[in-house]
Amino acid sequence: MPQLHPRLAAQHFLARFAGFMLAAGWGGLSQIYGRMQLWKFKIQDLTLASSRLILAITLCCAILTFTSVAAQQSDGIDDTPLPVKATDGKLEQPGKVEVKPVARDDQIRQRIADILETTGWFGEPGVTVQKGIVFLKGTTEIDESRQWAGDLAKNTEGVVAVVNQIEVAPTTVWNFEPTFQVLKELARGFLRLLPLIVVALVVIVLSWIFAWLTVKVLRCGLLGRALSHLLREVLARAGGMLVMLAGLYLVLRISGLTQLALTLVGGTGLIGLVLGIAFRDITENFLASLFLSLQQPFREGDLVEVAGVTGYVQRLTSRTTVLMTLDGNQTQVPNSTVFKSTIRNFTSNPxxxxxxxxxxxxxxxxxxxxxxxxxxxxxxxxxxxxxxxxxxxxxxxxxxxxxxxxxxxxxxxxxxxxxxxxxxxxxxxxxxxxxxxxxxxxREVTFPNGVPVRIMESQGAAESAEPVLKxxxxxxxxxxxKAEASLQSEAREIKEQASKSWTPGENLLTPS
CATH class of the missing domain: 3.30.70.100 (Alpha-Beta Plaits)
Structure with a gap:
């Protein structure tokens, strides 16, 4: 059952007691009336009944007087709950505060002061009421609290006007309470996520182990195939990366980030496209090196002509093809240029x-x-x-x-x-x-006026031919x-010079 206010409970008890006494007095009157009807009453009985009636009337008057005074005092009681902050941090507007039909200044002051002190939002709150005009004093940290106090006073019944003198005192710069509150929230969140973090770390470690084993197995499996070292390494690492991506996808699904996991899987191709555009030249050379190492249009030591450069192939790296020209100069041609150019291999057909x-x-x-x-x-x-x-x-x-x-x-x-x-x-x-x-x-000469001719003897002609025969x-x-030396090829000498030169990069060509 709902509990009544203490004053209301007392009024209820006194009303019941007064009813009981009235019932007792009425019983006494009924007894006197009955005795009078039967002519059997005595003087003592009449005196006793009269005293009971007087006592009951006196008690009823006293109870009624006390009840009226208590009711007048209870009219000033208001059971309206105190306002609180809303969930979004903003203050709710105060409702209508009723005092009584004709509220006194002291009642208005007491009610508003109690509400301001109960909220705890104001420092040294002061309320003064003069002829219905409310004067508010004190300090607060935010302007919303000051506005809320003014609205509260305006909505109080019997208030004519409000003079809001509450000052907004900003918090000190060295107040670390909000920071500590955020740190506490982060700590509680970390503790809640700690089991999930442990499971995610275990899954990532297992995924790394399986990826490492996958790379090892693929390297051994591709070792017996006629593939270049770069191609074998790329295929092995691609398999390991797929296993690692599968582990990361599992971690995101366990964390409840299903949409992020799908985005990661779907965005891998997009990331590759963006990186390919950003590093177009590097990516183009790298892919060209993969195709060249797979097709092998030339071998190490072959004499080729690429992009107008003729020389012996020293090595094929992940970026360039290194040639030793016939004049002993080392030339690096980008793999993308080699892949797109016409290659003349003079060694493939001797x-x-x-x-x-x-x-x-x-x-x-x-x-x-x-x-x-x-x-x-x-x-x-x-x-x-x-x-x-x-x-x-x-x-x-x-x-x-x-x-x-x-x-x-x-x-x-x-x-x-x-x-x-x-x-x-x-x-x-x-x-x-x-x-x-x-x-x-x-030595062709034109003679417009003709050429004089003189016939010489045969002896002179024979003598003129002698220098030519000599x-x-x-x-x-x-x-x-001797000037031509031997007719042997100088490829061996050029290769010896190339072996002494410093050549950058790892050779991706399989040995011939």
């Missing part, structure tokens, strides 16, 4: 064809000149018989008929530069010995001259 042009006079026989050149090629030890050499007419020049000479040689064993020099030298000597003229376009006799008939 046979190499060379050619050059020689011009003869219009008065000379072309078939005879071809036979002379073919005989030189057939007698040359460095020229291959299969495929057979060719001497073809290239074009008709201003003063010469140009012949192009084609021949094949073993490029893996011989130097094509040296062999070409030897063949050109021997063809020129054979043409001179055969009387085939070799006119020069640069020059031909002075030329050696050997295949290779």
């Amino acid at each position: 046979n190499r064809r060379e050619d050059f042009i020689v011009g003869i006079g219009y008065d000379d026989s072309i078939p005879f000149a071809q036979e002379v050149a073919l005989k030189v090629l057939a007698d040359h030890p460095a020229v291959l018989d299969d495929p057979e050499p060719l001497v073809l007419v290239e074009n008709l020049g201003p003063s010469t008929v140009n012949l192009r000479v084609y021949f094949w040689l073993d490029g893996g064993r011989l130097s094509w530069l040296k062999v070409k020099s030897s063949v050109i030298r021997l063809v020129k000597r054979a043409f001179q010995e055969a009387g085939i003229s070799l006119p020069d376009e640069a 020059k031909l006799a002075a030329e050696p008939e050997t295949v290779a001259t």
